[in-house]
Amino acid sequence: MTKGKKPTTRAKGAGRKPLYLEVYNAQVTKLGMLGYTDKEMAAFFSVSERTLNAWKGLYPLFMQSLKAGKEVADMEVTASLYQRAVGYSHIETKVFNNQGEILTHDVKKQYPPDPISIQYWLNNRQKEKWRSKVEPAEEAKDMSLTESISKLIDKLPN
Numbered sequence: 001m002t003k004g005k006k007p008t009t010r011a012k013g014a015g016r017k018p019l020y021l022e023v024y025n026a027q028v029t030k031l032g033m034l035g036y037t038d039k040e041m042a043a044f045f046s047v048s049e050r051t052l053n054a055w056k057g058l059y060p061l062f063m064q065s066l067k068a069g070k071e072v073a074d075m076e077v078t079a080s081l082y083q084r085a086v087g088y089s090h091i092e093t094k095v096f097n098n099q100g101e102i103l104t105h106d107v108k109k110q111y112p113p114d115p116i117s118i119q120y121w122l123n124n125r126q127k128e129k130w131r132s133k134v135e136p137a138e139e140a141k142d143m144s145l146t147e148s149i150s151k152l153i154d155k156l157p158n
Contacts, residue, residue, distance in 0.1 A: 020055055025065040032069020041066075084117035 024045065031041050042052040056063040089110045096103045122130035 020059060020062075022061075024055075025059075025061050028062060029065040029069035032066055033072050034069075035073050081117055081121060084111075084114045085121045087111055087113040 027044075028041060031044060036044065038052055039049050042049040045052065047055075056066065087110070089108055091106050092109045094105050094107050096105065119130075
């Protein structure tokens with residue numbers, strides 16, 4: 001026996017091969033639509049993430065199904081983010097009780113544009129124009145943290 005190597009009782013690659021089933025194609029699409037990550041999908045199928053990645057290469061329909069599910073989820077989130085950024089409205093049915101009589105009334109509910117959604121959208125879609133870049137002041141570049149804190153404390157009102 002050579003030093004440093006342990007004897008093995010099985011041939012290389014002789015481990016149990018995970019069972020892939022065609023029904024996984026539909027399941028992976030749904031998981032993608034639900035926002036599952038590859039790691040979570042692997043756990044769902046009771047395989048390693050490495051095996052899931054191997055299935056992507058071995059089974060083209062599996063890969064297409066996974067991409068389709070993720071694309072649907074991404075499109076829905078993008079549409080929702082866009083609506084939040086520009087503002088939107090929808091009809092909401094209000095229900096009232098008037099002395100035992102149930103009344104309903106449709107009301108148009110308005111949501112104004114959300115500044116955080118606008119900033120996020122622009123930071124990611126037009127990085128050159130809207131990137132949040134903080135340039136440190138020239139004098140602060142050469143200061144230690146303690147010196148910076150001391151200067152800030154000095155600026156505080158007594």
